[in-house]
Amino acid sequence: MMKLKQTSVFLENRKGRLWKAISTLREADINIRALSIADTSEFGILRMIVPDPDKAKEVLEENTFVVKTNEVIGVEIPDQPGGLDGILEILTKADINVEYLYAFVEKKADQAIVVLRTENIDSGIKALKEGGANLLSPEELYGL
Amino acid sequence: MIWNREAECMTTGEMEELQLKRLQEVVKRAYENVPYYQKAFDDAGVKPEDIKTLQDIEKLPFTSKTDLRDAYPFGMFAVPDDDIVEIHTTSGTTGKPTVSGYTQNDIELWGEVVARALVMAGGDKKDKIQNCYGYGLFTGGMGVHYGGQKIGATVIPVSAGNTMRQIEIMQDFDSTILTCTPSYAMYLAEVLENQGVGHDKISLKAGVFGAEMWTEEMRAEIEKRLNIDALNIYGLTEIIGPGVAQECMVKDGLHIFDDHFYPEIIDTQTLKALPAGEKGELVLTTLTREGMPVIRFRTRDITALRYGQCECGRTNVKMDRITGRSDDMLKIRGVIVFPSQIERALLKIEGLEPQYQIIVSRPQQLDELEVQVEASPALFSDEVKYVEEVKKNIEQHIHNEIGIRVNVTLVEPQSLPRSEGKAVRVIDKRKLSK
Numbered sequence: 001m002m003k004l005k006q007t008s009v010f011l012e013n014r015k016g017r018l019w020k021a022i023s024t025l026r027e028a029d030i031n032i033r034a035l036s037i038a039d040t041s042e043f044g045i046l047r048m049i050v051p052d053p054d055k056a057k058e059v060l061e062e063n064t065f066v067v068k069t070n071e072v073i074g075v076e077i078p079d080q081p082g083g084l085d086g087i088l089e090i091l092t093k094a095d096i097n098v099e100y101l102y103a104f105v106e107k108k109a110d111q112a113i114v115v116l117r118t119e120n121i122d123s124g125i126k127a128l129k130e131g132g133a134n135l136l137s138p139e140e141l142y143g144l
Numbered sequence: 145m146i147w148n149r150e151a152e153c154m155t156t157g158e159m160e161e162l163q164l165k166r167l168q169e170v171v172k173r174a175y176e177n178v179p180y181y182q183k184a185f186d187d188a189g190v191k192p193e194d195i196k197t198l199q200d201i202e203k204l205p206f207t208s209k210t211d212l213r214d215a216y217p218f219g220m221f222a223v224p225d226d227d228i229v230e231i232h233t234t235s236g237t238t239g240k241p242t243v244s245g246y247t248q249n250d251i252e253l254w255g256e257v258v259a260r261a262l263v264m265a266g267g268d269k270k271d272k273i274q275n276c277y278g279y280g281l282f283t284g285g286m287g288v289h290y291g292g293q294k295i296g297a298t299v300i301p302v303s304a305g306n307t308m309r310q311i312e313i314m315q316d317f318d319s320t321i322l323t324c325t326p327s328y329a330m331y332l333a334e335v336l337e338n339q340g341v342g343h344d345k346i347s348l349k350a351g352v353f354g355a356e357m358w359t360e361e362m363r364a365e366i367e368k369r370l371n372i373d374a375l376n377i378y379g380l381t382e383i384i385g386p387g388v389a390q391e392c393m394v395k396d397g398l399h400i401f402d403d404h405f406y407p408e409i410i411d412t413q414t415l416k417a418l419p420a421g422e423k424g425e426l427v428l429t430t431l432t433r434e435g436m437p438v439i440r441f442r443t444r445d446i447t448a449l450r451y452g453q454c455e456c457g458r459t460n461v462k463m464d465r466i467t468g469r470s471d472d473m474l475k476i477r478g479v480i481v482f483p484s485q486i487e488r489a490l491l492k493i494e495g496l497e498p499q500y501q502i503i504v505s506r507p508q509q510l511d512e513l514e515v516q517v518e519a520s521p522a523l524f525s526d527e528v529k530y531v532e533e534v535k536k537n538i539e540q541h542i543h544n545e546i547g548i549r550v551n552v553t554l555v556e557p558q559s560l561p562r563s564e565g566k567a568v569r570v571i572d573k574r575k576l577s578k
Contacts, residue, residue, distance in 0.1 A: 008526035010519045012556045038528045042535075043519075043554055047526055064558045066519045070526050099527060117526065 002125050002135045003071040004115065005053040010066040011037075011044040021046055021065060028059040033141060034115055036102035047102070049074070049115060051142040072117045073124055074136035079105055079112040087114060090131030096124050113141065147263035147295065148256070151403050152458045156451070159459070160198055163406055166431035168195050171204065174437045177222040180215055181439060201408065201429065202417055206440045212242045212382055220436050221245045228435050232283040234381045244283070244381055245435035251290060253432055254384055257401045258291020261390035264399070264456075265350045265375045267321055269296030272347075274319035276328060277355070278304040283385040284355055288323045291387065297321070304328070307335055318347040326358040326366065326374070327567035330498060333369035343371040352377045354386050356567060357466050359484050361491030363395070365498055376465060382441055383428050389463055394455045397462035404432050407461060408440070409449055412470050423448045425470055426463065444470045446482075474504060474570065476511045481546045483569045486515060489545035493538060495522020499560045505573040513550040515542060518557050 011017045018037070025032060034049040049072075050056045057067045077083035084103065091098060101116035113136065118124030128135055146152050154162070172192040174181040185191065188205045195201065212220055220243075221228065229248050233241035246254065267273070273292045277284025285303055292299035302313055304324070310332060313319065322329060329351055336346070348370055354377035366374040378398050379385030388405050389398035400407050408417055409424040418424045426443045430436075446468045453459050468482035475481070483502055491498055496517060503514040515538075517523075523534045531554070538552045561568065 006526060008524075010524050010531075010554070010556065012519075012554070012559065014556075017556070040528055040532070043531065045526060045528060045531070064556065066521055066524045066557060068521065068524055068526055 002073065002129075002137060003121060004049060004074045004136070004138050004141060005069055006072040006115070006117075007048045007050055007053050007056045007060075008068045008070065009046040009048075009060055011046055013039075013041075013043055018044070018046065020063070021060065024059055024063045024065070025050070025056060028055060030056050030059070034102065034104050034113065036100075036115075038100065047100075047115075049141060070117075071121050072115050073121065073128065074138075074141045075114045075116065075128060076111050076134040076136055077103075077114055079110050083112055084114060087116075087128065087131075087133055090128055090133060091118065091124065094123070094127035094131070096120070096127055145263050145266070145268065146457065147260040151401070152260060152399070152460055154403075154459060156459070159402065162403055163431060164195075164198050166403075167198065167201060167406060167429065168192065170429070170431055170433075170437045171195050171439065173222055173434075174439055178220060178437070180211065180219060184211075198406075201406070201440065204440050206415070206427065206442050207438055208442050209242060209382070209444075212438070212441075213240050216240045217243045218245065220438070222437050223247055223435055230286070231281075232286070232381055233281045235282070241281075242382055247434040250384075250433055250435050253404060254287055254387055255290035255294040257384065257387035257404060258287050259294035260291075260401060261352065261377055261387060262288075262291050262295055262297065262321070264390045264392045265321065265352050266373065266393065267292075267295055267297055267350070271295075271297040271320045272300060272317055273297050273321045273323060274300045274302055274310070274314055274317070274348075276302055276304055276310060276322065276324035277386075283379070283381050284323075287379065287384070287386045288352070307332065311335060311339060311341065314346055314348070315341065320347050320349050322348055322351040322370070322372070323377075324351075324353060325355045325563070325567070326353040326362055327356060327563050329353055329366050329370065329374070330362070331562045333366065334497070337369070346370075348372045350375060352386075352390070354378055357468070357472070357484050359488045359491065360465070361488050362498060365491060378463070378466070380428075380443060382438055383430055383443075384433070388428065392454060392456040392458060397450060397454075397464050399454065399458050399460040400449075400463055402461050404430070406431055407449060407463065409447070410442075420449050420451050423464075423467070444472075446470060446473075472570070474502075474513075474572070476504065476513050476546075476548055479546065479548050481513070481548070485545045486542055486550075487569075489541040490515075490517065490538070492541055495520055496538070497557070499562070500569065501560050502570045503573065504570065511574065513548065514553055515550050516553045516555050516560060518560055519554040520557065523554065 038045040099117040103114045190203045228245040230246040275288045279285030350373045376391040377386045378389040389400040391398045406429040408427040447463045450462045501516045
């Protein structure tokens with residue numbers, strides 16, 4: 001199974017709300033593996049990859065946050081010029097639209113990780129596999 | 145069940161005869177004992193003897209909230225202070241409060257009309273009434289208390305607030321009837337759900353909700369979430385509150401106890417009486433109150449009257465659910481908007497918590513209407529475009545209902561103020577003189 005679970009949190013555009021969400025995770029001893037924030041003029045969506053998405057959802061909901069868990073794709077790419085380009089080329093050629101993506105760099109290896117969401121997750125995974133991309137399993141990503 | 149078959153099922157002829165007799169008496173009493181009314185009637189050139197038919201009531205001047213307030217504290221009493229056994233007042237948020245004095249007979253009357261209301265909601269001596277209306281100067285608590293005791297039910301005078309204790313009592317005492325504001329009922333439902341207290345753990349069968357405006361959609365929501373019949377009660381401190389009118393199980397309008405309170409509907413512009421079925425401002429005259437008779441009180445509540453026998457067997461005239469107040473009415477860019485219309489629109493959206501706040505402002509020349517709604521799992525996704533579509537959809541629903549564009553803001557759950565009494569739904573930041 002190459003799908004990763006992503007935890008999304010609704011954030012009102014108000015001082016201290018991001019902090020409150022993050023401290024809630026800290027109190028539950030949940031480490032955030034990757035994170036991005038989509039911001040609009042009126043609200044934000046905090047997207048995260050955490051090792052235990054069910055627990056993260058539970059503690060955030062206890063603190064009255066609105067939380068959604070959904071599937072995304074994790075891909076490992078070389079941390080060098082052209083790394084991301086290769087992935088996007090595969091998807092574009094397969095006519096697959098990317099909704100959003102965020103990337104982070106591994107400390108030890110010379111790799112970068114891209115978390116991405118395509119309109120259709122399954123066709124995204126299929127195209128990336130066929131294109132020879134290095135997809136990450138949940139275990140591989142959480143274990144980083 | 146009908147509490148007082150004689151009073152609740154009389155023929156139109158019998159009712160009109162009784163009303164005329166009582167109207168003549170109360171007008172005479174007011175004229176002879178309250179200097180304010182003597183002057184007001186004299187100024188209008190009308191004498192108590194001029195009231196020969198019920199229609200003659202239109203010759204009498206109106207009484208406004210300001211008139212009552214100007215008589216603070218006891219200027220409107222028609223009996224010596226010695227005969228007053230209980231006093232209630234309005235909250236006085238807009239100035240000096242309005243005071244209402246009750247004689248012993250008035251208290252009896254109050255118990256009688258609330259008894260009719262509770263029986264209409266299916267109440268009897270076996271019931272336990274969890275009364276979360278405030279006890280004190282506010283009239284809600286005591287009114288339900290007297291009515292509940294009159295039918296021999298067990299009244300739990302828990303009063304307003306302390307939600308955790310309410311929930312505990314509801315389970316431990318097996319409360320069967322809940323009396324509070326509809327917004328507080330909604331809040332209790334939410335807390336019960338959050339605490340994991342299912343329908344099997346509570347014994348509620350009916351709710352008698354009043355003291356604020358609510359919609360049919362809100363009723364459906366409360367009924368579903370609390371698994372009860374949710375019924376509307378109407379009353380006001382100035383007349384008797386609660387206990388002026390109550391909805392029966394037919395759930396299609398509230399029966400006014402018109403042997404005690406005479407209703408009229410007037411056009412708010414011309415102040416002329418409107419025919420049955422037409423929407424306008426409710427005007428009430430107390431036919432039997434002794435301590436403080438009130439003649440043609442302008443309630444500011446917008447409704448319509450419907451005459452005829454109800455499916456429940458009662459013949460008391462019915463008033464529609466209040467759809468607005470002539471002074472709650474918002475004028476946005478010249479368009480009349482009632483908060484209840486926005487509530488109705490919101491409740492049509494699946495998965496939306498009916499917690500909202502309306503903020504009116506005028507940043508430049510034009511009025512802006514912002515509706516804050518709490519986000520919920522059904523309204524949320526990891527994708528910005530989905531959430532924005534949800535927001536647009538809510539805006540469209542409201543637009544369809546009120547005819548003007550609004551801006552919907554999603555806020556976090558539990559961030560809008562929950563009320564234990566009357567919900568504050570509208571914040572008007574425009575500096576308009578009313």
